Each structure stands twice: as structure tokens, then as C-alpha cells.
Amino acid sequence: MHPILFHIYEFPVFSYGFCLALGFILAALSAIEMGKKQDIHKDLILDLTLWTLICAIVGARLLYVIVDFSYYQKHPWEILFLNKGGLIFYGGFAGGVWAAISFIRKKKLPLWKTGDILLAVLPLGQMFGRLGCFLNGCCFGLPTLSAFKVTFPVESFACEYYQELQPVHPVQLYESIGLGILFLFLATLVERKRFDGQVAALYGLGYSILRFCMEFFRGDNPALALGFTLSQWISVFLFVVSLFLYAVLKKINGHLS
Numbered sequence: 001m002h003p004i005l006f007h008i009y010e011f012p013v014f015s016y017g018f019c020l021a022l023g024f025i026l027a028a029l030s031a032i033e034m035g036k037k038q039d040i041h042k043d044l045i046l047d048l049t050l051w052t053l054i055c056a057i058v059g060a061r062l063l064y065v066i067v068d069f070s071y072y073q074k075h076p077w078e079i080l081f082l083n084k085g086g087l088i089f090y091g092g093f094a095g096g097v098w099a100a101i102s103f104i105r106k107k108k109l110p111l112w113k114t115g116d117i118l119l120a121v122l123p124l125g126q127m128f129g130r131l132g133c134f135l136n137g138c139c140f141g142l143p144t145l146s147a148f149k150v151t152f153p154v155e156s157f158a159c160e161y162y163q164e165l166q167p168v169h170p171v172q173l174y175e176s177i178g179l180g181i182l183f184l185f186l187a188t189l190v191e192r193k194r195f196d197g198q199v200a201a202l203y204g205l206g207y208s209i210l211r212f213c214m215e216f217f218r219g220d221n222p223a224l225a226l227g228f229t230l231s232q233w234i235s236v237f238l239f240v241v242s243l244f245l246y247a248v249l250k251k252i253n254g255h256l257s
Contacts, residue, residue, distance in 0.1 A: 001137040001152050015135035023128030024053055027121040034117045034190050040109065045117070048103050052096045052118065059095020060087035067230065086138055089126070089211075090234045112197035112249070119203035120190050123183035126207075127176045134172035141169025142219040161220060171217040178210045195253035197245065204242025208235040 004012045028049040035045040064087055065072045065079055072079055104114050133139040137156040149167035152158045159165055185206070186199050193199055212235040215221060221229040228236075 001156055002135045003137065005135075016132040016138075019128045019132030019135065020125075023125035023132075024049070026128070027125035030121045030124060030187065031117050034120065034187075035114075037191060038113055038117065040114060040117070044107060044109065048100065048107075048109075048114070048118070051103050052099045055099035056092035056096035057087065059098075060089060060092030062095070063088040063091025066091075088231075089129075090231060090238075110196065112200065116190060116193065116196060116199035119200045120186040121183070122203065123179040123186065123207070127179040127183065130172045130176040130179065134170065134176070138220075139172055140219050141171035141174075141217045143167065144169050158219065168219055169217045171214055171219075174217060175210065175214045178214070179207075182206045182210065195249055197249040201242050201246035201249060204238050205246070208239040208242065211235045212239075 002015050005015045005018055006013050028046060031049055032042045032045045035042060061079070067088065100115065100118055101111070103109075104111055130139070137152045137158060140152065140156070140158040140161070143162065143166050145167065146169075148170065150170045151165060151167045154165060158168055162168075182203070186203055189199055189202070212232050215229045215232045215235075218229070221231060224230045224233060
């Protein structure tokens with residue numbers, strides 16, 4: 001656990017923010033390269049990814065605050081301090097989707113072709129984000145005695161949550177590996193896809209399955225209903241929507257061809 005990577009003079013560089021920035025840069029560069037092959041100018045891709053990132057962070061923080069509203073109702077000044085709590089990806093996903101669609105419509109870009117590029121590179125950014133979670137010690141796993149375990153230090157979120165030091169699943173690394181595989185699959189599919197929107201729909205299917213499974217190893221997300229967490233229920237919803245979207249777009253493409 002290394003929440004602070006290094007200092008620049010007296011200013012700390014936080015591992016979580018550093019990993020988010022690195023993930024964004026690599027994802028944006030990948031999107032620019034994909035955009036060139038789809039005849040979308042690099043400046044438009046860069047503006048789109050930046051605007052999407054800003055709205056995604058706002059959405060992710062907003063959902064986190066809503067989930068823990070009782071605390072932030074008493075400590076409203078901490079809403080702006082990301083080091084006093086975190087982000088929830090699905091809130092960021094909703095904010096990012098809204099921002100992307102708004103930008104695409106304003107600039108009159110092809111919706112599904114552009115969406116395929118964004119969602120192909122999104123797992124790359126997420127992968128580095130989860131590495132940041134691991135270094136920060138947040139989003140920790142359930143206690144385990146298996147060979148795959150990590151023990152965070154006494155000042156960690158896990159120790160505070162469990163009230164003692166004990167080995168837990170490195171679920172952040174599990175998900176990071178899964179996201180890396182998803183990125184490689186979607187990135188190679190962008191140029192070989194059968195119809196526009198295929199990559200976007202497959203991202204929804206792939207990530208929803210991955211996140212649903214990872215939640216069984218998470219230690220910080222309590223069950224909401226029927227033994228499933230909020231993220232698992234959102235994953236189910238995303239899976240159904242993505243499956244429907246895939247079927248509709250495939251059918252439309254079949255009619256057009």
C-alpha cells in the first residue's frame with residue numbers, strides 16, 4: 001500500500017490520482033489512434049475523452065455521496081475531498097455516457113462508431129484505476145486464507161473496516177487483470193467488427209459479467225437485496241440493456257446489408 005508515491009517539493013503525488021491520470025493518457029492515445037483509422041480527427045477525440053473524464057469523475061463522486069448520504073449530510077465540506085472517500089464506477093459510467101452522447105451530437109459525429117472507440121479504450125483506463133485502488137488500499141477484498149492474499153497496514157481502509165489486521169483478497173488486482181484482457185479483446189475487435197455499436201455492446205456485456213463476479217470477493221460493499229450488492233444489481237441491468245442493444249443493432253445491420 002503506497003497512497004503517496006512521491007513528493008514534488010512539499011506537494012504529495014497520490015498513487016490513486018497518478019494511476020487515474022496515467023490510465024486516461026494511455027486510453028486517450030489509444031482512442032486517437034483508433035479514431036485515425038475511423039476518419040475521426042484527433043482533436044475531436046481528445047476533447048471528447050477529456051470532457052467525458054470530467055463528467056465521469058463528477059458522476060462517480062455523486063453516486064458515492066448518495067450511497068453514503070447520511071455521513072455527508074453531517075460533513076458536507078468533505079464532498080469535494082476525494083481523499084475523504086472515493087468514487088463509484090457506475091456513477092462515473094452514467095456521467096461519462098451522458099457527456100459522450102452530448103458531445104457526439106453537438107459535433108455531429110457518428111454515434112456508434114465513436115462509441116465503439118470510447119468503450120474499447122475504457123477498460124484500459126479502468127485497469128490503471130484499479131491499480132490505483134490497490135496502491136491506495138481502498139476497494140479491498142474479503143478476508144481469505146488462500147494463496148492469493150494481501151495484508152494491508154494498520155492505517156488502511158481494510159484494517160479500519162475489519163477492526164484488525166488480516167489477509168484479504170487482492171480483488172483490485174483480480175479486476176485489473178480482467179479489465180486488461182477485456183481491453184485487448186475490444187481493441188482488436190474495433191477494426192474487425194461486423195457493425196457499428198458491436199464493441200460498445202460487448203463492453204457492456206463483458207464488464208457487467210466481470211464486475212458482478214468481482215463483487216463476490218469485495219469486502220467493502222454490503223448486500224443490498226437478495227444477497228447482491230448495489231453494483232451487482234447495476235451489473236444485471238447493464239447486462240440486459242447491452243444484450244438488447246446488441247440484438248437490435250445486429251438486426252438493423254442485417255436489414256441494411
